Amino acid sequence: MDLHMTRRRFLQCGAAGLAASCLPGPAWAASIVAPGQFRRGGMVYRPLGKTGLNVSLLAFGSHTDQAYKLPGGIRNILSAEGQARRDRQISKAIDLGVNLIDVYEHEGQWEPLAKLVKGKRDQLLISGAYDNPEFIGANIDRLARLYGGHIDLYRVRSETVTFNTSSLLDQWDIVRRAKEAGKIRAIGIACHMENTMLSALQELDGLEFLMLPYNFIHAKADYSQFLPAAARSGLGLIGMKPLAAGSIVGLDPRLNAATKSENSRFMLFNSTPGSRAILPAVVEELARSLNQLPDESLPQAALRYVYSKPFLSCTLTGMFDDRFVEDNHAALTRYDQMSREEHSALDAARRLTSLTGAGWLPTEYQWLEEQWRA
Amino acid sequence: MARLKFPLWVWVLICLAPLPLPAQPGQRQELTSAGVCARCHVSSTLEWGISMHSTISEGARQPSCTGCHGPSAGHVMDEENGIKPDRIPRGADIAALCVECHGSGCPHTADLQNCQNCHHPHALVNPQLDPAALEEHAKQLTAQQDAYKSQLAEGERLALLQRWDAAGEAFRAALKENPASSRAGEALQMCERRLKPGIPGFQIAGDRFDAPSGLPREIVLEGLNLEMMLVPAGSFEFGSEQHPDTRPVHSVYIAPFYLGKFEMTQGQWTSLMSTNPSFHQGEKFPQAGKLPVEQVSWEDCQKMLAEVNKKSPGGGFRLPTEAEWEYAARAGSTEPLPANQLLRFAWLRDNSEPANPVAPPMRSSMYLIGSGVISAPHPVGAAEPNQWGLYDMLGNVSEWCSSLFQPYPYAADDGREAAAGPGMRVLRGANFSDAADAADAALRHPERPDRRFRWNGVRLAFTPPAPGQRATPSQK
Numbered sequence: 018m019d020l021h022m023t024r025r026r027f028l029q030c031g032a033a034g035l036a037a038s039c040l041p042g043p044a045w046a047a048s049i050v051a052p053g054q055f056r057r058g059g060m061v062y063r064p065l066g067k068t069g070l071n072v073s074l075l076a077f078g079s080h081t082d083q084a085y086k087l088p089g090g091i092r093n094i095l096s097a098e099g100q101a102r103r104d105r106q107i108s109k110a111i112d113l114g115v116n117l118i119d120v121y122e123h124e125g126q127w128e129p130l131a132k133l134v135k136g137k138r139d140q141l142l143i144s145g146a147y148d149n150p151e152f153i154g155a156n157i158d159r160l161a162r163l164y165g166g167h168i169d170l171y172r173v174r175s176e177t178v179t180f181n182t183s184s185l186l187d188q189w190d191i192v193r194r195a196k197e198a199g200k201i202r203a204i205g206i207a208c209h210m211e212n213t214m215l216s217a218l219q220e221l222d223g224l225e226f227l228m229l230p231y232n233f234i235h236a237k238a239d240y241s242q243f244l245p246a247a248a249r250s251g252l253g254l255i256g257m258k259p260l261a262a263g264s265i266v267g268l269d270p271r272l273n274a275a276t277k278s279e280n281s282r283f284m285l286f287n288s289t290p291g292s293r294a295i296l297p298a299v300v301e302e303l304a305r306s307l308n309q310l311p312d313e314s315l316p317q318a319a320l321r322y323v324y325s326k327p328f329l330s331c332t333l334t335g336m337f338d339d340r341f342v343e344d345n346h347a348a349l350t351r352y353d354q355m356s357r358e359e360h361s362a363l364d365a366a367r368r369l370t371s372l373t374g375a376g377w378l379p380t381e382y383q384w385l386e387e388q389w390r391a
Numbered sequence: 392m393a394r395l396k397f398p399l400w401v402w403v404l405i406c407l408a409p410l411p412l413p414a415q416p417g418q419r420q421e422l423t424s425a426g427v428c429a430r431c432h433v434s435s436t437l438e439w440g441i442s443m444h445s446t447i448s449e450g451a452r453q454p455s456c457t458g459c460h461g462p463s464a465g466h467v468m469d470e471e472n473g474i475k476p477d478r479i480p481r482g483a484d485i486a487a488l489c490v491e492c493h494g495s496g497c498p499h500t501a502d503l504q505n506c507q508n509c510h511h512p513h514a515l516v517n518p519q520l521d522p523a524a525l526e527e528h529a530k531q532l533t534a535q536q537d538a539y540k541s542q543l544a545e546g547e548r549l550a551l552l553q554r555w556d557a558a559g560e561a562f563r564a565a566l567k568e569n570p571a572s573s574r575a576g577e578a579l580q581m582c583e584r585r586l587k588p589g590i591p592g593f594q595i596a597g598d599r600f601d602a603p604s605g606l607p608r609e610i611v612l613e614g615l616n617l618e619m620m621l622v623p624a625g626s627f628e629f630g631s632e633q634h635p636d637t638r639p640v641h642s643v644y645i646a647p648f649y650l651g652k653f654e655m656t657q658g659q660w661t662s663l664m665s666t667n668p669s670f671h672q673g674e675k676f677p678q679a680g681k682l683p684v685e686q687v688s689w690e691d692c693q694k695m696l697a698e699v700n701k702k703s704p705g706g707g708f709r710l711p712t713e714a715e716w717e718y719a720a721r722a723g724s725t726e727p728l729p730a731n732q733l734l735r736f737a738w739l740r741d742n743s744e745p746a747n748p749v750a751p752p753m754r755s756s757m758y759l760i761g762s763g764v765i766s767a768p769h770p771v772g773a774a775e776p777n778q779w780g781l782y783d784m785l786g787n788v789s790e791w792c793s794s795l796f797q798p799y800p801y802a803a804d805d806g807r808e809a810a811a812g813p814g815m816r817v818l819r820g821a822n823f824s825d826a827a828d829a830a831d832a833a834l835r836h837p838e839r840p841d842r843r844f845r846w847n848g849v850r851l852a853f854t855p856p857a858p859g860q861r862a863t864p865s866q867k
Contacts, residue, residue, distance in 0.1 A: 151765055154740060158826045190844055191824065194836055198829045199634060222815065222839065 051327035059350050060114025065330045066253025068203040068225050076117035077110050078335035081124045093125045104133050106342050113346045122148040131163040144170035154191050161200040174207040179216040193223050214243045226253035232261050233322040233363045235389030256332040259323040262382045268366050269315035299369045306362040317348040318359045428456040438513035459488050462802050492571045539568035555585045581605035583858035592704040604647045619649040620780045622719045631833035641800045645718045649853040653771035653782050654683035663698050670845035681770035683788045683848040689816040689840035692791050692849045710793040711852040713817045714801050720832040722778035737786025737830050738769045743823035766823045785830040788848030792817045796837035822846035
């Protein structure tokens with residue numbers, strides 16, 4: 018062995034050796050699919066674009082359980098029981114390696130989460146967004162004060178086709194200034210239309226991440242112009258609605274009736290009066306496919322579809338039940354390529370939903386079908 | 392450079408070696424003056440240390456490493472020496488640098504192109520002279536230097552007595568002995584200015600003058616009623632270690648210039664451009680004429696500058712560079728203002744609720760922030776001025792600078808002050824919608840030159856003309 022080497026070679030070998038010593042074992046080497054991805058414990062982490070932040074592939078969404086909200090009042094507050102449930106679920110997720118927690122202002126979770134994560138703030142990434150754009154600056158300041166001087170991810174949101182409107186650019190300017198002042202670590206945008214995304218790449222200076230809807234049914238971005246452009250600019254991508262706002266949970270007949278999704282008002286398998294007519298042949302095909310997955314639910318396969326996309330840094334999903342937290346995490350532990358059976362099940366579910374139009378989604382999420390059906 | 396190959400244990404030892412120690416008391420002055428260059432180029436630094444160049448400390452004109460070789464930021468950062476310094480002058484290129492200061496050429500031969508033939512490029516001594524001739528040459532130089540110092544001291548004594556004519560003569564005599572002396576040159580300019588203090592197109596306000604430059608402290612542009620304060624010459628520590636875009640902190644020299652006492656108002660903009668682009672105007676803002684103009688882009692400001700330069704004799708109006716802006720905002724202070732004092736000097740979100748507040752549209756889930764009112768700018772000059780008499784530097788509206796947004800270290804001649812060219816331009820200063828922690832004189836905000844926001848405004852800068860000259864826009 019030649020022990021004479023250049024300084025560069027020495028540093029390269031040293032860095033490689035150091036990195037190798039940090040990995041749990043060679044078994045994971047074959048699992049790495051996204052550049053910079055690594056696994057610690059049962060959780061997979063990926064770099065969020067060029068931000069220098071590593072985010073857990075499974076992230077905790079901001080929506081809270083409607084069933085536990087206090088009636089009336091102007092704030093969107095959970096009951097004591099609902100808050101205790103949510104705190105328990107977040108704690109469980111953190112224990113399982115989730116390091117990104119989203120807190121949307123509307124959900125009234127800023128203070129409870131700040132209290133919950135006190136003492137482990139430096140291990141977590143907190144992602145926030147505002148409710149009223151007129152107060153975006155004050156909103157960022159309040160978040161930063163609550164979370165130890167800074168918020169990790171902050172986003173503006175857009176419902177418009179293009180970003181070239183003065184109001185949105187105003188908001189972006191305020192967010193950029195807050196980042197320059199050290200109150201935010203990474204700035205981004207949440208948007209639901211591809212035109213907006215392309216526009217954001219053109220118009221938003223300093224854009225670091227983008228949140229987009231993405232699930233196995235609404236995966237239009239797979240063949241859009243946007244993904245190559247995003248890759249060129251080193252943008253971090255976060256998938257939202259990996260379970261179509263919970264509606265995918267309702268497609269799996271085997272799930273325990275007690276397991277309640279975010280939006281489970283439309284169950285394809287309940288022929289309740291007023292609901293859309295079930296299409297027996299297609300439903301049967303889905304049921305047959307799912308029988309080929311004895312230890313995996315349809316939502317788990319749906320999540321694994323999203324996890325398998327290397328261009329996504331992580332996926333944000335609402336979790337209202339301890340079991341969802343465990344199931345969503347469990348889908349990560351089997352990190353082989355997706356099987357043929359899983360693809361068959363997803364294809365059957367895709368066919369079923371296409372035959373029912375947008376009706377399998379709750380009214381407020383039917384735009385997903387219009388904008389994002391692949 | 393050839394790659395070095397050493398046995399593995401040598402590299403390990405190198406890695407384990409302690410980091411370089413900071414400069415120690417008693418360290419040779421030239422090593423300190425040469426800064427980071429001295430870490431590798433020790434012999435060149437020591438050569439430079441025996442030259443007269445290393446003893447000159449007159450503001451920005453010290454002929455140091457970067458003076459001839461450029462800032463060479465890439466070279467400094469590249470430990471493998473793959474990136475060369477910005478300039479490695481050889482032959483006649485060396486002489487071209489010499490004549491930048493020694494414009495009349497060699498005092499013996501008047502040669503302008505062959506300095507390097509007799510003078511070592513760093514040490515300056517002529518290695519070809521025999522010892523006796525060298526000693527004779529040294530005697531001549533010493534006598535010349537003594538005469539220069541004597542005339543300079545006499546000039547300064549007379550200047551203290553405000554005998555500007557006689558002081559000017561003494562400085563002229565000093566310049567004859569040492570034509571490259573910027574100190575004598577600037578003192579002579581000062582005397583000439585004190586003899587004829589007026590600036591074409593301006594009225595002098597008050598009777599205070601800046602001692603080193605002889606320029607009036609405060610002037611008013613006739614016609615536009617634009618009040619400007621003199622920002623005195625000096626060096627300061629530019630930047631801050633607090634933010635990624637403001638590192639590294641480095642020393643920058645600023646020549647004297649005038650800066651608007653106030654941000655440009657909507658009234659002033661309208662009288663120049665016949666339009667008012669500001670968001671905050673109309674019935675809800677009866678004092679709009681005194682509010683700072685806002686919603687102007689960098690490109691709009693260039694059009695305005697062209698207009699004001701056309702209307703004022705000699706022109707000379709421009710935007711401040713970002714270095715000038717920060718120097719003026721700091722006003723000689725090295726520490727930021729304490730939070731409890733800041734609101735006396737700056738209109739920020741916490742103290743910028745308008746007189747006739749407009750409540751924003753409410754949403755059922757909205758959290759009320761403070762009083763729930765959207766902030767707005769205030770009439771210029773309503774808060775307290777800083778130490779140099781400049782108002783609203785840290786608040787009210789952010790202000791456009793001339794500079795392109797480029798990484799530090801700052802060098803005015805590295806292209807970032809180009810009047811045209813692609814890239815973002817720098818905005819400085821917090822505004823009425825910012826929190827107090829954004830009121831940091833060092834913070835930089837890049838923006839596209841065509842973007843307009845309701846919190847971005849402008850403050851004019853003006854380059855004073857040399858004595859006996861009219862201002863020109865290109866002067867700096």
